[in-house]
Amino acid sequence: MSESESPSDETPVTEFVGSWSDASKHVLNSYVEANKAILASMGLSGTEEGDQIEPPVTELTYGSVGWSMDRSVETREELGVGEYVEFTKPLTDADVHAFAQASGDTNRLHLDDQYAARSRFGDRIVHGTLVGGLISAALARLPGLTIYLSESLEFKGPAMIGSVLTARCEIVEDLGENKYRLTANVTNADGRTLIDGEAVVLIDEMPE
Structure with missing residues (x-):
C-alpha cells in the first residue's frame, strides 16, 4: 500500500482532525459554562464588563433545563419497600463530549459522525456509562445521603444523542441498618428499556 493510500476502514486524517476539533470546542464551551456556574455559586460576576451577578446556589438539589425528578416519599424515615425515585434528563452532544474529556473514553463511536455512521448503530451514541450515570443521579435524589455499595447493570440498547x-430506582428489599436493594433501570421517551439492573445503597442522615 502506498503512503498516499489509507485503509478502507479508516477515516481520512482531515476528517478525523475535524472531528476532534469539534470535540475540543464542545469541551471548551463546557469548561466556560462550568466556570461561570462556579463563579455564580459564589455570588461573583464574570470578568467581562456587563456580566450579570447571579445569586449563589443555596442548595445541592439543583437542576437545569429539561431536568425533572419525582419521588414517592420526602423523608428518610418513610423509605421502605415499594418507594421509588425517578430522574429525567436529556443527554446532549455537549454532555457526551464533556464525559469523553472527563473520563478519557474517546471511542470514536461517540465522537466521530462519519466513523459512527459505518457502525451497526448508524450514528453516534451516548457512552453506556454516562447513561448509567442517570441511575446515580436518581439515587442521589432519595431523601437522605445516599452512598453506593454495589451495582449490577445490563445494557439492552443504545441511547442516541x-x-x-x-432513570427509575425502586426499593425491593430493606437490608437493615439503613441499607436497601433497589431495581435500577433507564428508559427512553418511547418507554424502551436501555439499562436494567439493581443497586445496593446505604442511606445516612443528611449532615448538618
Whole structure:
C-alpha cells in the first residue's frame, strides 16, 4: 500500500482532525459554562464588563433545563419497600463530549459522525456509562445521603444523542441498618428499556 493510500476502514486524517476539533470546542464551551456556574455559586460576576451577578446556589438539589425528578416519599424515615425515585434528563452532544474529556473514553463511536455512521448503530451514541450515570443521579435524589455499595447493570440498547432518558430506582428489599436493594433501570421517551439492573445503597442522615 502506498503512503498516499489509507485503509478502507479508516477515516481520512482531515476528517478525523475535524472531528476532534469539534470535540475540543464542545469541551471548551463546557469548561466556560462550568466556570461561570462556579463563579455564580459564589455570588461573583464574570470578568467581562456587563456580566450579570447571579445569586449563589443555596442548595445541592439543583437542576437545569429539561431536568425533572419525582419521588414517592420526602423523608428518610418513610423509605421502605415499594418507594421509588425517578430522574429525567436529556443527554446532549455537549454532555457526551464533556464525559469523553472527563473520563478519557474517546471511542470514536461517540465522537466521530462519519466513523459512527459505518457502525451497526448508524450514528453516534451516548457512552453506556454516562447513561448509567442517570441511575446515580436518581439515587442521589432519595431523601437522605445516599452512598453506593454495589451495582449490577445490563445494557439492552443504545441511547442516541439528544435522547430524553429516565432513570427509575425502586426499593425491593430493606437490608437493615439503613441499607436497601433497589431495581435500577433507564428508559427512553418511547418507554424502551436501555439499562436494567439493581443497586445496593446505604442511606445516612443528611449532615448538618
